[in-house]
Amino acid sequence: MPELPEVEVVCSQLNQSLSNKKTIQEISAFRNDIRSEIPMSELKKLNGAKVQNVARRAKYILIYTDHGILLSHLGMTGSWRIEPSTSYVQQKHDHLRVTFKDGTCLIYQDPRRFGYIGFQKLNTTHSKLLKLGVEPLSDEFNEAYLKEKLMTKHSPIKIAIMDQELVVGVGNIYASEALFQAQINPKKLANKIPKPALRKLVQSIKTVLTQAIISGGSSIKNYKSLELKEGAYQNSHLVYNKSGKTCVKCKSKIKLIRQAGRSTFYCPKCQK
């Protein structure tokens, strides 16, 4: 479900709500068989821990405490929500619940169970984070970096920019949107893109992600932020989910194709 902007929004809200105030009383799982088993024996180490801050790395959410780090990934349908402990009623697909000493609790819900919950020891890097590429909104992600990385890439550019070992956070929606803004055909081979186009692509990715964060993310199906608010960036999508509709630039029809099993939307006339 969520790409970088949606995770960023959830993360900053969690940071607002949890940091420097909450002490964990108890962590319990309703079921631990999500895609990868929830490591309850390790998570028990967080009992009595004080939350320090919440940060994002790629599409992972890291809840830092003085006893260790609660690592999570929302997969396609995962979400976190905060409720008063006393009025908590278990909802369908609630898998994990963190109870705080101040009378509130944090619940992880994930219908498809594609998400991930893990534990990271203090001063270590979890294995899931080891191979991740650069953050798209950092200065490390620039034209020179992209050119070097794509030199040996024989996949279509759309697939390449979704590769989390190259650059993190770009998923199916923002890949299509960024390529449209950069006027690059998603089928074009990554190692065949001229330098000026790569410069444009870097800029487009940064712009699209930044604008989406400002809008509170995209709510296509069931994404909601912590405060159960929907994002608004779906209203700014120019190609995603627009097949058959008119291109805003040239008035021809937006096309839908399938790449590596995922939908890609683009304008055949504007994107060469």
Added chain:
DNA sequence: ACTGGATCCTGATCGC
């Protein structure tokens, strides 16, 4: 060493 496809799972939506 690469690449694309199948796979994990539930729920919403589409077409007959």
Added chain:
DNA sequence: TGCGATCAGGATCCAG
């Protein structure tokens, strides 16, 4: 209205 087929914002494993 009902029912099966298809599709969904992700990541990983496997085969060619």
